[in-house]
Amino acid sequence: xxxxxxxxxxxxIGPAILLLLVFAVLPIFVSLVISFTDIDxxxxxxxxxxxxxxxENFINLFQDPLFRQSxxxxxxxxxxxxxxxxxxxxxxxxxxxYATSKLFTIFRVVYYVPSVTNIVAIAVVxxxxxxxxxxxxxxxxxxxxVDPVPWLEHPFIAxxxxxxxxxxxxxxINMLIYLAALQSIPNSYYEAxxxxxxxxLQKLRYITIPSLSYATFFVTVTTLIxxxxxxxxxxxxxxxxxxxxxxxxxxxxxxxGFQYNEFGYAAAASLVLFVLIIxxxxxxxxxxxxxxx
Amino acid sequence: xxxxxxxxSLTGIALALTACSSNDSAGGSANNDTNADNTENxxxxxxxxxxxxxxxxxxxxxxxxxxxxxxxxxxxxxxQAIPWDNAHDNLLTAVASGEGPDVVQLGTTWVAxxxxxxxxxxxxxxxxxxxxxxxxxxxxxxxxxTEVEDEILGVPWYVDTRVLFYRSDILAEHGFDSAPSNWExxxxxxxxxxxxxxxxxxxxxxxxxxxxPSIFAWQNGWEYDIDAGAENFADDSFREAMEYYHSFFDExxxxxxxxxxxxxxxxxxxxxxxxxxxxxxxxxxxxxEGIDGDWGVTVLPGQEKNASAIGGSHLSVFAHTDHVxxxxxxxSFMSEPDTQTAWFEETNALPARQSSWDNDVLAEDxxxxxxxxxLEEAVAPPVIPEWENVAQExxxxxxxxxxxxxxxxxxxxxxxxxxxxxxx
Numbered sequence: 001x002x003x004x005x006x007x008x009x010x011x012x013i014g015p016a017i018l019l020l021l022v023f024a025v026l027p028i029f030v031s032l033v034i035s036f037t038d039i040d041x042x043x044x045x046x047x048x049x050x051x052x053x054x055x056e057n058f059i060n061l062f063q064d065p066l067f068r069q070s071x072x073x074x075x076x077x078x079x080x081x082x083x084x085x086x087x088x089x090x091x092x093x094x095x096x097x098y099a100t101s102k103l104f105t106i107f108r109v110v111y112y113v114p115s116v117t118n119i120v121a122i123a124v125v126x127x128x129x130x131x132x133x134x135x136x137x138x139x140x141x142x143x144x145x146v147d148p149v150p151w152l153e154h155p156f157i158a159x160x161x162x163x164x165x166x167x168x169x170x171x172x173i174n175m176l177i178y179l180a181a182l183q184s185i186p187n188s189y190y191e192a193x194x195x196x197x198x199x200x201l202q203k204l205r206y207i208t209i210p211s212l213s214y215a216t217f218f219v220t221v222t223t224l225i226x227x228x229x230x231x232x233x234x235x236x237x238x239x240x241x242x243x244x245x246x247x248x249x250x251x252x253x254x255x256x257g258f259q260y261n262e263f264g265y266a267a268a269a270s271l272v273l274f275v276l277i278i279x280x281x282x283x284x285x286x287x288x289x290x291x292x293x
Numbered sequence: 294x295x296x297x298x299x300x301x302s303l304t305g306i307a308l309a310l311t312a313c314s315s316n317d318s319a320g321g322s323a324n325n326d327t328n329a330d331n332t333e334n335x336x337x338x339x340x341x342x343x344x345x346x347x348x349x350x351x352x353x354x355x356x357x358x359x360x361x362x363x364x365x366x367x368x369x370x371x372x373q374a375i376p377w378d379n380a381h382d383n384l385l386t387a388v389a390s391g392e393g394p395d396v397v398q399l400g401t402t403w404v405a406x407x408x409x410x411x412x413x414x415x416x417x418x419x420x421x422x423x424x425x426x427x428x429x430x431x432x433x434x435x436x437x438x439t440e441v442e443d444e445i446l447g448v449p450w451y452v453d454t455r456v457l458f459y460r461s462d463i464l465a466e467h468g469f470d471s472a473p474s475n476w477e478x479x480x481x482x483x484x485x486x487x488x489x490x491x492x493x494x495x496x497x498x499x500x501x502x503x504x505x506p507s508i509f510a511w512q513n514g515w516e517y518d519i520d521a522g523a524e525n526f527a528d529d530s531f532r533e534a535m536e537y538y539h540s541f542f543d544e545x546x547x548x549x550x551x552x553x554x555x556x557x558x559x560x561x562x563x564x565x566x567x568x569x570x571x572x573x574x575x576x577x578x579x580x581x582e583g584i585d586g587d588w589g590v591t592v593l594p595g596q597e598k599n600a601s602a603i604g605g606s607h608l609s610v611f612a613h614t615d616h617v618x619x620x621x622x623x624x625s626f627m628s629e630p631d632t633q634t635a636w637f638e639e640t641n642a643l644p645a646r647q648s649s650w651d652n653d654v655l656a657e658d659x660x661x662x663x664x665x666x667x668l669e670e671a672v673a674p675p676v677i678p679e680w681e682n683v684a685q686e687x688x689x690x691x692x693x694x695x696x697x698x699x700x701x702x703x704x705x706x707x708x709x710x711x712x713x714x715x716x717x
Contacts (some may be wrong), residue, residue, distance in 0.1 A: 041410045041678070044389045109630065132550040133492075153550045239501070243697050244689070260682045263404065 035268035041261040057268035067269060069244050072250040073159060077248065078227045081163050085223050086216065089171050093178030094208070110180070115172030123236035124147070126165050152238055157246025162233045162246055170226070173220050181207070181215035217288050221281060228277050249273045295457070304537045328443045340619050341369045343394040348377045350398060350606070353640045361626050368619050387611070388412045395614040396623055399440040399447055399676050406678040408441045414610040414617065415444040425628040426582065430624060434603035435645045437673040447607030448624045449645035453570045453637070454671045455508065455601045456663055457594065458577070460565040462587040472591040476512070479594045483546045486565055495546040498538070503684040504602040505568065506691060507674060510534040512595030517675040523713035532705055537692065542695040549695065556580050557586070568593065570604070571643055571664055592665045592670070605669035607646065633693035
């Protein structure tokens with residue numbers, strides 16, 4: 001390789017690395033620094049007013065009942081949301097993979113549409129659906145003699161309502177990943193199983209699901225990160241209420257940082273979220289490795 | 294769900310910071326020097342004045358601004374309409390970078406928070422040349438929010454205030470010939486109307502409206518003393534008002550859940566009374582049918598006084614502008630009584646200047662006159678940067694009382710502690 005060619009790979013990845021450095025790596029370091037300061041709106045205009053306050057932001061954070069509530073809510077979102085997304089998107093992918101007729105192609109689109117629909121439009125429609133007094137859901141339930149459900153008016157039920165909405169919205173993209181993985185399973189496995197006389201359930205259990213392990217790992221990691229950063233749904237639907245029951249960590253960061261201008265405090269919270277995500281992802285990678293071995 | 298808000302918000306702050314470093318010399322302390330230079334440069338040259346206006350005002354100001362350009366041929370207006378949702382973020386970026394417009398529309402509740410960061414020019418140095426600065430023809434409540442400590446940071450542009458909307462036909466049906474004029478009557482009428490049956494309510498309170506608790510407190514004679522800090526919230530008049538607020542929920546006179554949009558409830562008669570601002574007049578006129586002439590507005594019923602909150606917008610001059618003189622010309626033009634009336638005709642925004650209200654257009658409209666009366670008794674929220682946080686804490690506390698069954702007295706004690714923390 002001559003000297004000139006040594007630069008070629010750098011030219012290819014250079015732009016991407018530069019963008020990543022400026023818009024992802026640098027901000028993380030800046031937020032690391034400002035999380036130890038008391039920067040607010042005054043500090044933003046006049047840097048002399050910024051003071052380093054050590055770990056005070058972090059100490060306050062863990063004493064802040066609202067932050068602890070948001071931490072708890074985020075855990076609930078993850079514990080219920082992640083398995084639900086995986087099970088639902090896998091089942092739908094399996095069903096859609098069953099045949100290739102026109103009808104199945106149409107349903108692929110149907111399940112994917114929510115993923116590309118604007119969240120604000122969704123929020124308006126679902127806001128009406130969930131309305132306790134005039135919403136369609138309670139209207140239908142009423143028809144079967146069920147008492148009205150306080151979809152967005154009860155702290156815990158509101159969490160579930162938002163999970164339901166987010167699962168519905170997030171199904172499409174994960175279903176697509178599973179579909180692609182399903183279609184890359186070699187047909188010869190199934191032919192061999194047929195010769196051995198395996199039934200459908202056995203084929204699913206011993207061929208399909210193990211073959212999808214990489215896709216499952218990918219979906220788990222991305223979904224989990226997504227749920228930890230759960231933001232849009234509570235932001236547009238509930239604003240964190242009722243009684244802070246749907247307040248997620250990301251929404252907490254947004255409110256402190258951009259509504260109350262407590263930039264240092266918000267940066268500290270986002271650092272906690274950042275570390276949490278890194279730790280959880282590392283754990284998943286470790287598990288995945290030990291399973292492979 | 295997938296959107297990485299953590300990183301996005303970090304990036305926002307980081308960008309703001311990096312933008313700042315590129316323009317260090319213009320930051321903070323250099324204000325006075327640049328101002329001195331500016332006044333020398335204002336010698337009739339052609340100047341383009343950048344104006345940030347929010348929401349519908351931004352749209353309307355595009356064409357309205359031509360009147361100003363006709364009077365001042367050497368000044369060209371560049372009006373940038375900014376959606377209200379982005380306004381706060383855009384102002385933050387402007388403050389951080391020192392790169393902003395010359396004139397900016399500013400919600401009255403944002404004055405304190407941005408003035409602390411030195412975002413706006415102190416107009417008190419220019420009162421000799423421009424008589425609209427601090428002019429007492431403006432509503433007192435509007436002027437209050439332009440002044441922080443000894444500085445004047447803006448000129449009132451338009452105002453709004455909350456009044457009581459009521460269904461006169463339903464009230465008359467139940468033997469009430471006039472709208473309630475004090476707390477007791479409001480409660481009495483609300484009880485009677487609430488007893489009409491299932492799904493019927495006596496009153497309506499928007500639980501997300503930060504102003505409502507304060508309005509009740511002001512009506513009860515409470516006054517916020519900035520020097521007393523969180524001690525203000527220990528005052529009996531404040532605590533009583535919060536009891537009163539809660540009593541509407543406790544006695545189930547208002548709907549606790551989201552329900553239908555208020556204009557629909559008003560039309561159906563399920564919510565025959567509520568508090569809202571001037572924008573609601575148009576909404577009711579445009580979206581409801583068959584209740585024309587069956588509803589009215591009146592000054593909010595109070596206890597000690599019939600207080601309401603005053604809101605609206607000011608026009609402020611950005612601290613880093615190069616065109617101080619021209620900016621003030623524009624502010625002066627926009628605050629002239631005639632311009633204010635014309636602006637009202639264009640946008641329905643209520644004039645901040647009392648003499649504009651003498652104009653026939655405003656004086657002859659019965660409903661508008663009520664707003665005019667209410668404005669005279671309207672109080673401005675305290676002009677302190679932490680007010681929004683404190684008001685939000687108060688709403689959260691009241692929510693815990695209304696929905697979480699916390700005791701008013703105990704929860705208000707907690708609120709006072711939280712407010713103390715926020716205020717420090």
